Amino acid sequence: MNRTTMRALILRRHGGLSDLEVVDDHPLPRATEGHVVVRVRASSFNYHDVFTMRGMPGIKVPLPVVIGLDMAGEIAEAGSGVSAWKPGDRVLVNPLNKQKGLMGEMLDGGMAEYCLVAADQLVAMPSRVTFEEAAPLPVAYGTAHRMLITHDTIRKGERVLVLGASGGVGTGCVILAKHLGAEVIACAGSADKIKRLKELGADEVINYQEVDFSKWAIERYGKPQRRSYDGGVDVVINFTGGDTWQPSLRCLKRGGKLLVCGATAGYDPKEDLRYVWTFELKIIGSNSFYDDDLKGLMQLIEQGKMKPVIDKVLPLEEAAEGLRLIQDREVFGKVVVTP
Numbered sequence: 615m616n617r618t619t620m621r622a623l624i625l626r627r628h629g630g631l632s633d634l635e636v637v638d639d640h641p642l643p644r645a646t647e648g649h650v651v652v653r654v655r656a657s658s659f660n661y662h663d664v665f666t667m668r669g670m671p672g673i674k675v676p677l678p679v680v681i682g683l684d685m686a687g688e689i690a691e692a693g694s695g696v697s698a699w700k701p702g703d704r705v706l707v708n709p710l711n712k713q714k715g716l717m718g719e720m721l722d723g724g725m726a727e728y729c730l731v732a733a734d735q736l737v738a739m740p741s742r743v744t745f746e747e748a749a750p751l752p753v754a755y756g757t758a759h760r761m762l763i764t765h766d767t768i769r770k771g772e773r774v775l776v777l778g779a780s781g782g783v784g785t786g787c788v789i790l791a792k793h794l795g796a797e798v799i800a801c802a803g804s805a806d807k808i809k810r811l812k813e814l815g816a817d818e819v820i821n822y823q824e825v826d827f828s829k830w831a832i833e834r835y836g837k838p839q840r841r842s843y844d845g846g847v848d849v850v851i852n853f854t855g856g857d858t859w860q861p862s863l864r865c866l867k868r869g870g871k872l873l874v875c876g877a878t879a880g881y882d883p884k885e886d887l888r889y890v891w892t893f894e895l896k897i898i899g900s901n902s903f904y905d906d907d908l909k910g911l912m913q914l915i916e917q918g919k920m921k922p923v924i925d926k927v928l929p930l931e932e933a934a935e936g937l938r939l940i941q942d943r944e945v946f947g948k949v950v951v952t953p
């Protein structure tokens with residue numbers, strides 16, 4: 615590579631969308647020992663990028679930074695000591711750098727033409743998986759895979775209620791729960807999202823802007839019972855938190871599971887422990903995406919058993935618009951950027 619600069623989407627300071635800028639003079643990384651330079655073919659946004667843009671308490675981001683956690687591409691250059699990978703290899707990047715933390719937050723991420731990546735973050739892409747299919751996987755679908763499949767939380771025929779079902783993690787949960795044979799009740803906040811969730815295969819849909827999802831579930835399946843396993847749903851998937859937490863506890867059947875991996879609307883919700891002990895509920899946390907989750911997902915795509923939901927594919931010049939769509943809850947599935 616003779617060039618010394620590249621195009622990238624930079625976050626200059628914490629704040630809002632106006633603090634993001636596409637530049638064409640960001641230093642092009644060179645491969646260092648144990649690292650490769652990936653030519654980014656596709657990257658994708660997550661709600662985490664909104665948190666990074668705004669700034670999160672306790673997380674000191676070294677600014678300016680290239681945002682974007684997810685990326686897939688080809689190796690452009692391999693550094694010394696890298697023997698398992700060579701230029702041209704197609705790779706998906708696990709965004710967690712073991713030394714420094716998350717890509718796109720603690721070090722430059724995927725919203726750029728090229729990115730420096732430690733060799734142990736690379737996962738080989740099967741030839742039948744495209745870059746646009748792979749880029750939406752790591753953070754959102756990887757975490758959904760971990761919650762449902764790696765943690766073995768869903769049984770065939772169980773009733774699984776998914777909150778925030780229209781988003782990245784949400785569409786991943788709907789697809790994987792259906793794949794596992796569950797009856798899926800998908801909840802979202804607009805008529806259009808509800809329609810698309812039905813098309814995605816949800817058995818039941820609830821617009822929680824109009825209907826109390828917890829009451830709906832109790833009316834539909836009966837009140838959960840203390841001395842039997844009648845009533846309620848088997849599983850609630852909740853990464854929204856805030857005022858959705860207590861209603862989630864209320865509609866779970868005895869022995870039911872509440873799966874949690876985030877808290878978009880607030881991490882310290884009002885709690886009611888009586889539901890937890892009376893109905894012997896299990897609260898199961900999941901954090902991040904391991905290489906096996908990413909390999910499992912790419913295998914499912916290769917076998918034709920799943921397809922990530924991509925709402926929009928944008929060029930780097932319009933990437934900030936992609937993040938606005940996520941911030942304003944106007945996305946169904948994922949926004950992919952092709953630098």
Ligand SMILES: NC(=O)c1ccc[n+]([C@@H]2O[C@H](COP(=O)([O-])OP(=O)(O)OC[C@H]3O[C@@H](n4cnc5c(N)ncnc54)[C@H](OP(=O)(O)O)[C@@H]3O)[C@@H](O)[C@H]2O)c1
Nearest residue numbers: 661757778781782783802803853876877878879901902943
């Ligand atoms: N622990 C981990 O490793 C991990 C990994 C991935 C994600 N997460 C967390 O999981 C959450 C979802 O991430 P994502 O990337 O899937 O986000 P996303 O694509 O933006 O989807 C979130 C969905 O939640 C719904 N929602 C409900 N209340 C909301 C609110 N107050 N603000 C914004 N959206 C709201 C929205 O749907 P409606 O408009 O239809 O309600 C939205 O589609 C985030 O909190 C994220 O940080 C954690």
